[in-house]
Amino acid sequence: MIAISAGIAVVFLSLFVVSRRRDARRFRNGVFLLMAGGFGLVTATGVLVAVFPPFALLIVLAVALVPVLVLALAVFAIANGVTMLRSEGRSLGNLLSLLAGLALIGVPFLVVTIVVAAGRTTVPVLQDVVFVLALVIVFVSGYAAATFAAFTLWSLVYARPRERELPDAVIVLGSGLVRGEVPPLLRSRLDRALAIYRSAPDGTRRPLLVPSGGQGADEPRPEGEAMAEYLVAHGADPADVRPETASRSTRENLVLSRRVLAEAAREGSTLVVTNDYHVLxxxxxxxxxxxxxxxxxxxxxxxxxxxxxLREWVAVMVEHKALNLLLVAPFVVLIAAWVVSLHA
Structure with missing residues (x-):
């Protein structure tokens, strides 16, 4: 068992290293890293138990504490959701933490309720249907938890500070304005871009700054315009600032900003600046x-x-909904086939 888990860990670690070198901007890097870490932990635990058998008691204790940890996480998520609603206003995005906390409590309760209901019915077909439903809920919940963990893990690793060469251009992704002015969230992006801009040695060409963002329905002017004003007011040369003011999404930010760079003949190395949660x-x-x-x-x-x-993870899952459905559907079919085979 230890050898098998160690082998699987090595395989996933190898896949991670190869995939990371080819392109760090891939979701699968997080999946490979999470799997390598998970099987590595299983291997380390097996070795410790083999060398020091009483360590098994700590594992049993840890497993027993899982429900408590899940409940604590649920309480934290609900409290955070309430804070978001009070601080940022009511919106679906601001409700996600609250909904996640309720799901952590509600899903186990729902599964137990379904299983109990299946045990009370005397109709075999209905028992199978209800049991399949419970297993599917458990599987889909586990899939969601695993993909969120992989997304968060690789987001944190990818966003960590590291040495980079001075780019030819810096694109700053926009976010909502508050009464037409730059709010703290957006200011942090602009300040990061200014830090990169100022890091250019004396006598060298500074990066072109492209603040990118169009005008939302509730905004009095384009985000790119307000962002450009902020950059110039805080020391950027107006000649080094080329705002993009037509985009309405992150994808458009990137596509339209590349056109600005092409027009300015700055199509060399480019850095994109956004908040840490949005990096991946x-x-x-x-x-x-x-x-x-x-x-x-x-x-x-x-x-x-x-x-x-949570919002970024949901967005990625929705953007790749066909792939997620393709990955989940075979397991759902296998679950149903297994349950049916029990009565064959």
Missing amino acids: RAALLARDTGSSADVVASPTAAYYVPSAF
Whole structure:
């Protein structure tokens, strides 16, 4: 068992290393890393139990504490959701943390209720249907938890600070304005871009700054315009600032900003700046649009992070809904076939 888990861990670690070298802007990097870490943990646990048998008691204790940890996580998520609603207003995005906390409590209760109901019915077909439903809910919930863990893990790893060469251009992704002015969330992105801009040695060409964002229905002017004003007011040369003011989404931010760079003859190395929770999705979209740009992170207020990561994960899952359905559907069919085979 130890040898098998160790072998699987090595396989996933190898896949991660190869995939990471080819392109760090891939979701599967997080999946490979999570799987390598999970099977590595299983291997390490097996070795410790073999060398020191009483360690098994700690494992039993840890397993027994899982429901308590899940409940604590649910309470934290609900509390964070309430904070988001009070601080950021009512919206579906701001409700995600609250909904996730309720799901952590509600899904196990729902599964237990379904299983109990299946045990009370005397109709075999109905028992099978209800049992399949319970197993599917467990599988889909586990799939959601695993993909969220992989997304969060690789987002944090990818967003970590690292040395980079001075780029030819910096694209700053927009976010909502508050009464036409730059709010703290967007300011952190602009400040990160300014730090990169100022890092250019004296006598060298500074990166072109492209603040990118169109005008939302509730905004008095385009985000790119307000962002450009902020950059110039904080030391950027107006000649080095080329705002993009027509985009309405992250994908459009990237596509339309590349046109601005092409017009300015700055199509060399490019960095994209956004908040840490948004880094991986922005990188996935950059890759999907054919851009070679790397993405760097700016900090986010702590209370905002849980809901923000959930929102980005949901967006990635929706953008790849066909792939997710393709991955989930065979397992659902296998679950149903297995349950039916029990009565064959």
